[in-house]
Amino acid sequence: MPKANIAVVGCGRWGENLARNFHELGALNAVCDTSYKRRELMIKKYPDVRDYGSVESLLDSDVNAVAVATPASNHYKTAKQALLKGKDVFVEKPLAMNCSEGKELVELAEEQNRVLMVGHILSYHPAINELKRLINKGRLGKINYIYSNRLNLGRVRTEEDVSLSFAPHDISAILELLEEEPVSISAHNGSYITKDISDTTIMTMQFSSGVKAHIFVSWLHPYKEQKLVVVGTKAMVLFNDLTVEKLFIYPHKIEQKRGGIPLVQKAEYELIPELLNHMEPLKLECEHFIDCVRTRAKPRTDGESGLKVLRVLEACRKDHQFIHESSYIDKDDVVIGKGTRIWHFCHILGHTKIGENCNIGQNVCIGPNVVIGNNVKIQNNVSVYEGVTLEDDVFCGPSAVFTNVKTPRSHYSRKGKYIKTLVEKGATIGANATILCGVTIGRYASIGAGAVVTKNVPSYTLAYGVPAEVRSRVCHCGGVLRIGSSKSIECPDCGKIQKRET
Numbered sequence: 297m298p299k300a301n302i303a304v305v306g307c308g309r310w311g312e313n314l315a316r317n318f319h320e321l322g323a324l325n326a327v328c329d330t331s332y333k334r335r336e337l338m339i340k341k342y343p344d345v346r347d348y349g350s351v352e353s354l355l356d357s358d359v360n361a362v363a364v365a366t367p368a369s370n371h372y373k374t375a376k377q378a379l380l381k382g383k384d385v386f387v388e389k390p391l392a393m394n395c396s397e398g399k400e401l402v403e404l405a406e407e408q409n410r411v412l413m414v415g416h417i418l419s420y421h422p423a424i425n426e427l428k429r430l431i432n433k434g435r436l437g438k439i440n441y442i443y444s445n446r447l448n449l450g451r452v453r454t455e456e457d458v459s460l461s462f463a464p465h466d467i468s469a470i471l472e473l474l475e476e477e478p479v480s481i482s483a484h485n486g487s488y489i490t491k492d493i494s495d496t497t498i499m500t501m502q503f504s505s506g507v508k509a510h511i512f513v514s515w516l517h518p519y520k521e522q523k524l525v526v527v528g529t530k531a532m533v534l535f536n537d538l539t540v541e542k543l544f545i546y547p548h549k550i551e552q553k554r555g556g557i558p559l560v561q562k563a564e565y566e567l568i569p570e571l572l573n574h575m576e577p578l579k580l581e582c583e584h585f586i587d588c589v590r591t592r593a594k595p596r597t598d599g600e601s602g603l604k605v606l607r608v609l610e611a612c613r614k615d616h617q618f619i620h621e622s623s624y625i626d627k628d629d630v631v632i633g634k635g636t637r638i639w640h641f642c643h644i645l646g647h648t649k650i651g652e653n654c655n656i657g658q659n660v661c662i663g664p665n666v667v668i669g670n671n672v673k674i675q676n677n678v679s680v681y682e683g684v685t686l687e688d689d690v691f692c693g694p695s696a697v698f699t700n701v702k703t704p705r706s707h708y709s710r711k712g713k714y715i716k717t718l719v720e721k722g723a724t725i726g727a728n729a730t731i732l733c734g735v736t737i738g739r740y741a742s743i744g745a746g747a748v749v750t751k752n753v754p755s756y757t758l759a760y761g762v763p764a765e766v767r768s769r770v771c772h773c774g775g776v777l778r779i780g781s782s783k784s785i786e787c788p789d790c791g792k793i794q795k796r797e798t
Contacts (some may be wrong), residue, residue: 300589301325302386303359305351305374307334310388311365315342317582318363328354355381361411361589363582364388368456372397375412379404384411386585389464390609391602393456398606399621402599411588413595414602416468420581423535423542426568427526428473430545436528442470442509444524447517457485457494459612462513467605468597469524470501470509477604479504479639479658483612488516499612533568543568611637626663633670651688669721683714683733690719693727693745700733720755724774729764742770756794 303326304315311329318324319342326346327338335347348354351374354362361384364374372392378385379401391414392398405412418424430436444466453461471477478501485494496514503509522537534544545568549561588595603621611618618637619625625632628646635653638644642656645663650656651670661679662668668680669688676694680686683700700714715733719725723737726745737743737753744760753759758768758776769777775789785794 300361300586301359302361302363302586302589303328303348303354303357304363304365305329305354305378306365306367306370307331307338308365312338313578314363314365314388314582317576317579318586319345320579321583321586323582323586325359326354326357351377355383360384361386361585363585368460369393372401375401376404379408379410379412382408382410384589386413386415387602388415389417389468389602389605390414390460391599391606393460395603395606395610395618395621398599398603402603405599411585411592411595412599413585413588414597414599414605415581416464416597416601416605417577417581418465418469419472419597419601420584421537421542421577422575422580423537424469424473426543427533427535430533430568431473431526431528435531435545436526436533437530439474439505439507439526439528441527442473442507442525444470444509444511445521446511446513447519447521448515449517449519450515452489452495452515454490454493457497457613458513458515459483459485459494459497459499459609462515463497463499463511463609463612464605466511466513466524467608468601470511471601471604471608473526474503474505474507474509476503476505478502478509478608480655481608481611481618481637485612497612499608501608534565541567628664630663657694675727681714684717684719686719687721687723689722691724693725693729695728696725697728697730698733699731702733722772726760740770740772740774742774 300323302318302323304311305328307327307329315324315327315338324342324345326348327335328348328351329335330349339347355377362378363386364371365388366374368390371387375385375387392401401412431439446462446466480502483497483499486496487493488495495516499511501509524535526533532546532548535542544565546565547563551559584596617632617634620638620640622640623638623642625644626646630644630646631649633650633652636650638656640658642660648663648666650668653670654668654672656674657676659677660674665682666680667685669686671688672686672690674692678692678696681698681700684698698717701710702715704710717731717733718736720737720739722740725743728745729743729747731749735749735752738755740756741753742758743749747760747764748762750763756769757766758770759766771777771787771790771792773787773790775787777785777787
C-alpha cells in the first residue's frame with residue numbers, strides 16, 4: 297500500500313490549515329509557494345518538510361500527491377499539471393472556474409488513473425453527516441425547503457465572485473443531503489466594490505422532488521453567519537457552524553383544521569449530538585484524502601461532485617451561459633448569448649442563433665437555421681423547427697408544437713419548402729398548443745393551453761380553442777382586459793390603463 301507523501305501548493309491562510317493537518321497526520325512532505333516569506337514561515341513551523349518556489353520543480357520531485365490551495369483562478373492549471381505528472385490531487389473548492397475545465401480534469405484523472413478529490417468540507421462535517429442520517433431515517437418527514445446563509449465582512453476578492461468563494465460549501469451540502477441535482481436555477485447578484493465582481497448573491501434552486509432551496513452569500517455583511525436550515529413536514533433542523541452545539545431540531549407541527557386553516561404548534565428545540573467524533577472537519581477531510589491515496593478508493597467528494605457544484609455556479613453567473621453536459625450543440629455556426637441556460641437532453645442544430653438570458657428547458661430541440669431572441673423561455677419537450685422565429689421575451693409552454701410544412705409526406709421531401717412562422721415580442725404560447733406554419737402571432741398575444749392556431753393572431757389578444765379564435769384583449773402583463781363601453785381599459789392585474797382599439 298503506497299505511502300501518502302503530500303505537498304501543499306499555496307501557503308496562504310487555507311494552505312496553512314491544510315499543511316497543519318497533513319503534518320499532524322504524518323503525511324506532509326513538502327510545501328510550495330512563489331512567496332519566499334510564506335515558505336520561510338512554513339519551514340519554521342515544519343523544519344522536516346521540503347520547500348519549493350515553483351510548481352514545476354515540485355512536480356519533478358518524489359511526492360505522490362498534491363493539495364492545491366492556490367487562488368481559484370489557478371486551480372485548473374495547477375491540478376492539470378499535477379495529474380499529467382502522475383500525482384494524486386486534492387483541489388480546494390471550486391474544482392475549476394467553469395464546467396469545461398472541471399470536466400477536463402475529471403477525464404484526465406480517469407485517464408491517468410489518479411485520485412481527484414475536491415475540498416467540499418461540509419461533506420466531512422460530523423453535524424452534516426448526522427443531519428443526513430436524520431433525513432434518511434425520516435425524522436424530518438418529507439423535505440420541503442432548505443436555505444443557507446454564509447455571510448461575513450471579510451476579505452473582498454477582486455478576482456472571483458462571492459458565489460465562487462463562498463457558495464460551493466452550501467451547494468455541495470444541499471446536493472448531498474437531497475441526493476439530486478436541481479432542474480432549474482436562478483440568481484440575483486450585486487456588484488458594489490469591484491465592477492463585474494459580485495459581492496452578494498442570492499440563488500434559488502428547484503428540484504424534481506419538489507424541494508426548493510436558496511443560498512445567500514455575501515462578504516458585505518455586518519456580522520459573520522454560517523447557518524443551514526432544513527424544513528420538513530415533521531420537524532425543522534438548524535445547523536449553526538458558529539456555535540459550540542451545531543444541530544438543533546425543532547419538532548414544530550402545522551395541522552390543517554376545519555375550513556382549511558393551518559394551525560401552528562410550536563415546540564421547544566432539542567440538541568442533536570453528532571454520532572461521529574468531534575474531530576476538526578478539515579482533519580477528517582485530509583484523513584479521507586490520505587486513505588484514498590493509500591487504498592486507491594474513490595473519494596467521497598470526487599471530481600464528479602465538483603462538477604455538480606460547478607454546474608450550479610455556472611447557471612448562477614449572469615454573464616455566463618450554462619449548457620448541461622447531457623445536451624448537444626452542433627459545431628456549425630451556433631451562437632448562444634450570455635446568460636442563456638440550456639438544460640438536460642437538448643439539441644441545438646447548426647446555424648441557429650439563441651439570444652441572451654434565455655432559459656431552454658429539458659428535451660428541447662431547436663434548429664437548424666432558427667433565430668431565438670433575448671429572454672425567451674422555452675419549457676420542456678418543445679421543438680422549434682427551421683422556419684420558426686421567436687422574438688424577444690416569448691414564452692413557450694411545455695409540449696407546445698410548431699410545424700413548418702402544410703402537407704408533410706414521409707416519402708416526399710419538403711426541404712427548402714418550409715413555411716415561415718413568426719412569434720412576435722412578448723407573446724405567450726400555452727402548454728400543448730399547436731401552431732400551424734405560416735402564421736404570425738402578434739406582440740404580447742396569448743395562446744391558450746391546447747389551442748390549435750390556424751391563422752394570424754393580432755397583438756394584445758387572447759386566442760384559444762380548436763381552431764383558436766380571438767376571445768378577448770390582453771394587457772402587456774398578460775392580464776385579461778374587461779372591455780366595456782369606455783374608450784380606455786384598466787388591466788385588473790397591473791392597473792395599467794390602455795386605450796381601446798377598434
